[in-house]
Amino acid sequence: MRIDIITVLPELIESPFQASILKRAVEKGIVEVHLHDLRKYGLNKYNQIDDYQYGGGAGMVMMIEPIDKMIAKLKADRDYDEVIYMTPDGETLNQGIANQLSMKGNIIILCGHYKGVDQRVRDLLVTREISIGDYVLSGGELGAAVLCDAIIRLIPGVISDETSALTDSFQDGLLAPPVYTRPAEYKGSSVPEILLSGNLPKIDKWREDQAYARTKNRRPDLLTDH
Numbered sequence: 001m002r003i004d005i006i007t008v009l010p011e012l013i014e015s016p017f018q019a020s021i022l023k024r025a026v027e028k029g030i031v032e033v034h035l036h037d038l039r040k041y042g043l044n045k046y047n048q049i050d051d052y053q054y055g056g057g058a059g060m061v062m063m064i065e066p067i068d069k070m071i072a073k074l075k076a077d078r079d080y081d082e083v084i085y086m087t088p089d090g091e092t093l094n095q096g097i098a099n100q101l102s103m104k105g106n107i108i109i110l111c112g113h114y115k116g117v118d119q120r121v122r123d124l125l126v127t128r129e130i131s132i133g134d135y136v137l138s139g140g141e142l143g144a145a146v147l148c149d150a151i152i153r154l155i156p157g158v159i160s161d162e163t164s165a166l167t168d169s170f171q172d173g174l175l176a177p178p179v180y181t182r183p184a185e186y187k188g189s190s191v192p193e194i195l196l197s198g199n200l201p202k203i204d205k206w207r208e209d210q211a212y213a214r215t216k217n218r219r220p221d222l223l224t225d226h
């Protein structure tokens, strides 16, 4: 998979790819991530990428021309399955969307800033719009980092324990059950006896029950959605 991220602040999104799982995915060659500074395609001697909005109003709007040129340059070299625009009014990211996107070949992620992009970018160039939640960030970069993390960890080979990503919260529509590690007792608080029993079918059943109970308690909406 190849991910091209278009941003006015590349430095804001470099570090997530330089540590831990995402770093390993890049090093193993499972995913290629390229950051592109939109200012390289900015207009005039100031490398301008935004302008006042027609009709008046506070806040600048990112112009279509630099974005169009940047995307055209990328598309001249390869095909893309999606051009994703990060925006608070997009569809809210969930595990299902992450699963879908983890199966794509090449994607472009466009990070918005200021008041966002000229609507014609969304109408003509973007294929999908994603929000990471009902709150407004200063720009799309941190959202893009969240999206990339959610996608990349699902690509086979990225997480060494094959079943690990499959047992994440949400993968089966439920929250994950509680987990414990050593010591078996800490300051009077003990690990549930069943987990020490070695009885795998019973442990599986316990985990299923716990996952269901936790979901019912914390996120009943997930149960009615399924």
Ligand code: ADE
Residues within 6 Å of the ligand: 086, 087, 088, 112, 130, 131, 132, 133, 134, 135, 136, 137, 138, 139, 140, 143
């Ligand atoms: N840009 C600003 N806010 C955002 C959000 N909630 N999700 C994605 N991109 C954004």
